[in-house]
Amino acid sequence: VKGKRVLELGCGGAQCSISFAKQGATAIGVDFSAQQLAFARRLCEREDVKVELRLGDLADLAFLRADSIDLVFSSYAFGFVEDLNRVFRQVHRVLKPSAPLVFSLPHPAAEMFDGDADDPLSVRRSYFDKTPVARDAGGVVFTDYRHTFADIYMGLARSSYRVDLVMEPEPVS
Numbered sequence: 001v002k003g004k005r006v007l008e009l010g011c012g013g014a015q016c017s018i019s020f021a022k023q024g025a026t027a028i029g030v031d032f033s034a035q036q037l038a039f040a041r042r043l044c045e046r047e048d049v050k051v052e053l054r055l056g057d058l059a060d061l062a063f064l065r066a067d068s069i070d071l072v073f074s075s076y077a078f079g080f081v082e083d084l085n086r087v088f089r090q091v092h093r094v095l096k097p098s099a100p101l102v103f104s105l106p107h108p109a110a111e112m113f114d115g116d117a118d119d120p121l122s123v124r125r126s127y128f129d130k131t132p133v134a135r136d137a138g139g140v141v142f143t144d145y146r147h148t149f150a151d152i153y154m155g156l157a158r159s160s161y162r163v164d165l166v167m168e169p170e171p172v173s
Contacts, residue, residue, distance in 0.1 A: 001025040004070035007094065009058045009087070009103075010077020014040035014051050020073075021049045028052040028069075030061075032080070035140060059086040064094040074103040082132070082145050084152065088159040101161065107168065108148050 002024030008017045011029030013036060021027040029051055031037050037053050044051050054063065058074075058081055072091050081087055091101055111133075112123050130146045147155075156163055 001071065005068060006071045006073060007061075007064070007069045007091075009072060009074040009091070010080065011040060011053070012036045012077075013043055014053060015043065016073060016075060017051045017053075018043060018047050018049050021051050022047070025071075026052075028054065028064075030054045030056060030058055031077075032057060033140065033142075059083065059090045061090045061094050066093050067096050069094045070096055070099050072099075072101045072103075074101075076104055076106065078103055078105050078152075079144055079147070080142055082143075084145075084147055085155040085158065088155045088161065092159045092161065105147070105152070108146070108152075111146060 001020050004025050006017070006020045006025040006027050008014070008020070008027065008029045011017050011031045012033070014027075014029045014031075017027040017029040017040075027050075029037075029040060031040070031053075032055070034055055037055055040051070040053055044053070058077065072095060078084055078087065088101075095101065109127055112125055112127050113121060128148065130148075132146070133144045135142055135144050153163065
């Protein structure tokens with residue numbers, strides 16, 4: 001990533017953006033949580049690294065010119081986005097031609113099961129149930145939106161992406 005402009009969506013504490021910057025990238029992090037960005041600023045200071053941090057909707061990328069980003073990265077943040085297609089369209093606009101969008105999400109089927117129940121392998125909800133779920137993480141409330149694999153794939157296809165790889169890591173035994 002040395003010499004590249006890297007955009008991290010849903011950067012949280014900016015740990016990945018910090019790593020990109022340490023490897024020579026110009027790192028830009030966007031998050032929808034002011035608390036997370038305050039933490040990110042402290043981490044950047046501690047690590048003595050410059051990362052441009054922005055508060056906002058992950059699809060609000062008007063501050064970036066078209067075709068100006070070499071890599072967009074997101075780790076587990078797209079599940080907190082209601083209109084994922086809007087994010088895909090905006091990311092496609094800011095990416096340079098043939099530049100990658102790399103992201104990870106929990107497997108959509110994982111939400112069918114309730115890991116906290118006495119019987120964690122019992123199906124608790126339909127794979128196609130897209131009802132948003134409010135979650136509380138240490139006093140920070142956020143909404144988890146459900147996206148099926150078809151939703152994600154079609155959103156990418158309709159935004160003119162070419163999908164090169166879908167990885168489904170096997171569980172560690």
